[in-house]
Amino acid sequence: MKFKAIVADIDGTITCEKRELHLGAMKKIRSLKIPVVLATGNTLCYARTASRLIGLEGAVIAENGGAVTVRFDLQGTFEESLEECEKAYSFLSEYFKLTKLDPLYRKTEIALRRDFDLEKARALLKTQSLDIEMVDTKYAIHLKSTKINKGVGLQKLAGMMGLEAEDFVAIGDSENDVEMFEASGFGIAVANGDEKIKEAANYVTDASFGDGTVEAIEFLESNGWI
Numbered sequence: 001m002k003f004k005a006i007v008a009d010i011d012g013t014i015t016c017e018k019r020e021l022h023l024g025a026m027k028k029i030r031s032l033k034i035p036v037v038l039a040t041g042n043t044l045c046y047a048r049t050a051s052r053l054i055g056l057e058g059a060v061i062a063e064n065g066g067a068v069t070v071r072f073d074l075q076g077t078f079e080e081s082l083e084e085c086e087k088a089y090s091f092l093s094e095y096f097k098l099t100k101l102d103p104l105y106r107k108t109e110i111a112l113r114r115d116f117d118l119e120k121a122r123a124l125l126k127t128q129s130l131d132i133e134m135v136d137t138k139y140a141i142h143l144k145s146t147k148i149n150k151g152v153g154l155q156k157l158a159g160m161m162g163l164e165a166e167d168f169v170a171i172g173d174s175e176n177d178v179e180m181f182e183a184s185g186f187g188i189a190v191a192n193g194d195e196k197i198k199e200a201a202n203y204v205t206d207a208s209f210g211d212g213t214v215e216a217i218e219f220l221e222s223n224g225w226i
């Protein structure tokens with residue numbers, strides 16, 4: 001096996017427990033000769049800033065696949081409008097007090113503070129004929145189109161880079177990374193990952209958070225896979 005690029009989730013994967021960037025993971029990522037793409041549920045500007053500050057090329061998947069850019073000098077492309085998400089938000093707001101996160105910067109999905117009963121909200125949402133689902137990243141709950149996810153984003157970005165999604169190794173920590181693992185050639189979950197991502201993974205690290213990402217990259221290097 002030989003892979004041509006890595007796609008790494010941000011929160012919980014290249015960070016420490018309190019969400020600060022993990023310096024060991026930064027150093028390891030910077031030492032690589034292959035492209036590293038960041039994929040996050042967070043906003044496009046957050047992802048681009050992280051890419052810039054880590055020393056990468058600006059290839060990012062943001063808003064769980066809803067927004068993608070391949071370089072800093074190119075604008076992002078956006079897959080979906082917020083219309084259906086807003087309908088779901090209005091509906092759920094009748095039952096819960098919801099707080100939107102960074103609404104000014106989100107163009108394709110709505111992120112919510114994790115302070116309401118997700119399972120109850122999921123059950124309620126099912127009664128509506130909306131193509132909207134809820135994913136929990138452990139940092140936010142995202143109301144998003146069922147048509148977009150990080151896997152769809154990876155297919156799109158890989159094409160823009162002249163690669164296939166299978167050329168990528170994906171590293172992640174939660175359920176919003178599952179489709180990205182499925183689309184990629186090999187998925188590695190860090191030890192702090194949730195049950196869903198560990199189940200979807202080809203390999204689970206012993207170490208957590210950024211230490212897990214360092215371990216993942218060393219594992220790939222020691223096998224000669226990157």
Ligand SMILES: O=C(O)COP(=O)(O)O
Nearest residue numbers: 010011040041042137140
């Ligand atoms: O913004 C969030 O919910 C966290 O996003 P990430 O773990 O996909 O980076």
Ligand SMILES: [Mg+2]
Nearest residue numbers: 009011012173
């Ligand atoms: Mg994450």
